[in-house]
Amino acid sequence: MSRGNTTSSSLTPTDDALIAAIRGGDERALAHLYRLHWPMVSHFVLQNSGSEDDAQDVYQEGVMVFYEKVRDGSLELSCQIKTYLYAVCRRLWLKRLTSKSRFGVRLLDDEEHGPYLNTGAEEDLLAAEEQDRRFATMSEALNHLGEPCRSLLEGFYLLDKSMQDLTAEFGYTNADNAKNQKYKCLVRLKKLFFTHYKEESI
Numbered sequence: 001m002s003r004g005n006t007t008s009s010s011l012t013p014t015d016d017a018l019i020a021a022i023r024g025g026d027e028r029a030l031a032h033l034y035r036l037h038w039p040m041v042s043h044f045v046l047q048n049s050g051s052e053d054d055a056q057d058v059y060q061e062g063v064m065v066f067y068e069k070v071r072d073g074s075l076e077l078s079c080q081i082k083t084y085l086y087a088v089c090r091r092l093w094l095k096r097l098t099s100k101s102r103f104g105v106r107l108l109d110d111e112e113h114g115p116y117l118n119t120g121a122e123e124d125l126l127a128a129e130e131q132d133r134r135f136a137t138m139s140e141a142l143n144h145l146g147e148p149c150r151s152l153l154e155g156f157y158l159l160d161k162s163m164q165d166l167t168a169e170f171g172y173t174n175a176d177n178a179k180n181q182k183y184k185c186l187v188r189l190k191k192l193f194f195t196h197y198k199e200e201s202i
Helices: 013-023 026-048 052-071 081-101 121-145 149-158 165-169 174-199
Strands: none
Touching: 013 026, 013 081, 026 052, 026 081, 026 165, 052 081, 121 149, 121 174, 149 165, 149 174, 165 174
16 A cells, blocks of 8 residues: 555545545644544543543544644555544553553453554554654754754754855855854764664663
């Protein structure tokens, strides 16, 4: 199956319409999706030692995983949206419970929403967690980079400033000098990133 496609035979017309609308940037579709499957996830978390606030946190994170996969075109859906969201939120809640308990955790599942283990949600969630970890590590590396490198890289990559603007802002003699400094800063940032990333992976 190609990236960004869904298996139409497993989806309802409502699912297809929601995915198309969300991909097109329709915020009303996302709000409708949120309301549609919230009771399912709320019930699951509440019957597995969670609170209403826990359910909201888990559901919001699960919906964001789904939303980002739809928007970047990488969603491969082989089940209905509700089953996918159930699988993502189940994994998220299991992870939270496991981190709080020294003993094994066994979840009570609604038979209506199984089987949830073959949805592809596990891989999508792991990929999202890995991406978040990389962003956090990059942010940490930027914090350790120091000036003027931090402001130079943030100006170019995050604030979309031109090399001419940065040349004037940082007092370089010309744009070529600014580019050379940016390159040196990037090399330092990469070294810091991979040092922190390896430490966190151990």
